[in-house]
Amino acid sequence: MKRLTLMLAFCLLAVAPLFAQTKDEKDVANAVEFMRKAMVDGDRARLTQLAADDLSYGHSSGKIQDKAAFVEAIASGASDFVTIDLTQQTIKVVGNTAIVRHILTAQTNDGGKPGTTQLGIMLIFQKQKGAWKLLARQAYHLPVQ
Incomplete structure (x- = not known):
């Protein structure tokens, strides 16, 4: 029994680094969650705070917005997210840059028209x-399964 416990403890210690996040990765994950909430709430101040002045915000349709257009579309309700769920998220930090990928599934209400979307x-x-x-942000259509 003691040997089994020791083997299990060793296995857990060997696997633990695979799930560990650096401080920067945690901070980026928090920024993504801050963005998700701000988009659902349509919070102009939080969106403005989050977005870099040189933001390039790409939609799956090919439309590109700068910071002012992105913030206005969400805050005005022209692009209205009722819910946003993020799955399969990965974060890679390289110096002062982070690359985040995830699947976004959302309920929308753009122009009073309810809809759903799922995008990479x-x-x-x-x-x-x-x-x-x-x-920067780029959305893309996912292949039909």
């Missing part, structure tokens, strides 16, 4: 003055 998303965050700012 790639986000680029950049650490600016100690805070992770959204520098």
Whole structure:
């Protein structure tokens, strides 16, 4: 029994680093969650705070928005997210840049028209003055399964 316990403990110690996140990865994950909540709430101040001044926000349709257009579309309700769920998220930090990928599933209410969407998303965050700012976003259509 003692040998089995020791073997299990060793296995857990060997696997633990695979699930560990660095401080930067945790901070980026928090920035993604901050963004998700701000988008659902349509919170102009939080969206403005999160977005880098040089934001390039790409939609799956090919439309590209700058910071002002992105914030206005969400805050005005023109692009209205009722819910946003993020799955299969990965975060890779390289210096002061972070690459985030996930699947976004959302209920929308754009122009009073209810809908649903599921997209692949790639986000680029950049650490600016100690805070992770959204520098770029690109959505893409997922293959039909």
